[in-house]
Amino acid sequence: TLFIRMVLMAPIMGVVAIMRVLATHTGLEWTIGIAVIAVSAVVGVLMGLTMPKFKKMQTYVDRVNLVAREMLDGVMPIRAFGRQSHELERFDGASRDLMDTQLFTNRAMSFMMPLMMFVMNCVTVLIVWAGSHGVSDGVMQVGDMMAFISYTMQIVMAFMILTMVSVMLPRAEVAAERVEDVLSTQSSIREPAHPKLPTASAPRGELAFHNVSFQYPDAREDVIGGVDFTVHAGETLGIIGSTGSGKSTLVQLIPRLYDVTGGKVTLDGVDVRDMPLSELRRRVGYIPQQGMLFSGTVESNLKFAGESVSDDDMRRAADIAQATEFIEQREGAWDSEISQGGSNVSGGQRQRLSIARALAKRPEVIVFDDSFSALDYKTDALLREQLAAHEKDSAVVVVAQRIATIMHADQVIVLDEGRVVGRGTHEQLLRSCPAYLEIAQSQLSAAELGLTDAEIARVMEGGER
Structure with a gap:
């Protein structure tokens, strides 16, 4: 509406007025030049003062x-x-920066209309004064002079309208550039040029890492290096390590949330980078550390994977995730409302619903990225028991901080600074991997570990040869 009514109207009105002025042959055309120069001078000074402030204003709005x-x-x-006062001062500072900028620009622009009216009235007086001599000499009619005044005012008004639009352009330009930055950003994860799918004879649910390394953009060193392992359908792989050892980054390479920078990750014998993204992510069920739910109902969240998820799949997944009981206790049960972010359910319930959502699509590989952290030990144990009983056609990868979560896994790998420092079963690692034993000692008693002090000392000195 603004574009049609103002931006297009102003130049059309100005051009037509100039054509009519030139057609009158009154000899007063020089007054239009004076008017345009005066208007341009006023606009130039005001724009020079306010333009930098207008460009900053959008940044200040964002800050607030x-x-x-x-x-x-x-x-x-x-x-x-107890930081209420500090935060209020921070908000007051951001608001004051915006207020000061707006006051400056508004005060400066408030001079525009009076100055424009002053210019228009001066030009009118100039035309009347110069035109009166032509009327007195009999070379101009009064009607021609009045028409010339009208045309001149239309030309000046066209400049005023364009000036008002130009006031809005800097903020619009800044906002448009920010939107353009987002729209023009290319995802680093792209569809393969020549997509491949696993053959019918390929093993289903076989996940393998082949000398995988990964480095974040602009980083100097690899955060993961030389990782090799294979897990088959029906098997569970546990991944454990200290905070910052690269556990989450490692499993995020499976659904291609990041791409490896060295080696390759294969699913059913096909490099995940060669597999269509939709197909890859259909085959992989990824449960992140922080369970995220969407506004809607319990059912809409559990069927988030799409129409392929049936009611039976949904209920089966909820049973495995130990979520059925609390769902059916809610008013409305499966149709009960979930608020934005899942803020109306507890952390453990949100985590179980996130797990059920991933299980409902029956993936070939199930990745738990420390997804048991919000669960109590009893629920943790029941959930792992149900997984072992019902997900025999899927490979399970579990990232955990608790030894109890992964001690029954078929294979456990221990990460330290992105490198594999231990590999084997729970019992094997207790007797061969100092890093694993150190973690286990911080969580389990000596009796639970089943090791003597001499055995512990020998492992900590370098492990069994």
Whole structure:
């Protein structure tokens, strides 16, 4: 509407007025030049003063929104640390920067209309003064002079309209550039040029890492290096290590949330980079550390994978994830409402619903990225028992901090600074991997470990040869 009514109208009105002025042959055309120069001077001075401020204004608006959002999202820690006054001062600072900028620009632009009216009235007086001599000499009619004044005012008005539009352009330009930055960003994860699918004879649910390494963009060193393992359908692989050892990064390479920078990851014998993304992610069920739910119902969340998920799949997945009991206790059961982010369910319930959502699509590979952290030990044990009983056609990869979560896995690998420092079963690692034994000692008693002090000392000195 603004474009049609103002941006297009102003030049058309100005051009037509100039054509009519030139057609009158009054000899007063020089007054239009004076008017245009005066208007341009006023606009130039005001734009020179306000343009830098207008460009900053969008940044200040973003800053106010950012601080306000952080205050609302972080209201609990802010109260817990007694930082209300500090956060209010931070918000006041951001708001004051915006207010000062807006006051400056508004005060500067408030001079535009009076100055424009002054220019228009001066031009009118100039035309009347110069035209009166032509009327007195009999070379111009009064009607021609009045028409010339009208045309001149239309030309000046066209400049005024374009000036008003130009006031809005800097903020629009900044906003458009920010949107364009997002739209023009190319994803680093792209569809393969020549997609491949596993053959009918390929083993289903076989996941393998072949000397895999990964480095974040602009990083100097690999965060993961030389990782090799294979897990088949019906088997469970446990991954454990200290904080920051690269466990989550490693499993995020499976559904191609990141791409390997060395080696390759294969699923059913096909490099995941050669497999269509939709097909790869249909075959992989990934449960992140933080369970994220979407506004809707329990059913819509559990059927998030699409129409391929049936009611039976949904209920089966909820049973395995130990979520059926609390779902059916909610008012509305499967049709009960889930608020944005799952804020109306507890952390453990949100985690179980996230697990059930991934299981409902019956994936070939199930990846738990420390997804048991919000579960109590009893629920953890029941869920793992149900997984072992019902997911025999899927390979299971479990990232965990707790030894109890992965101690019954068919294979456990221990990561330290992105490198595999131990591989084997729970019992084997207790007697061969100092890093694993150190983690186990921090969580389990000596009796639970089943090791003597001498055995522990020998392992910590370098492990069994």
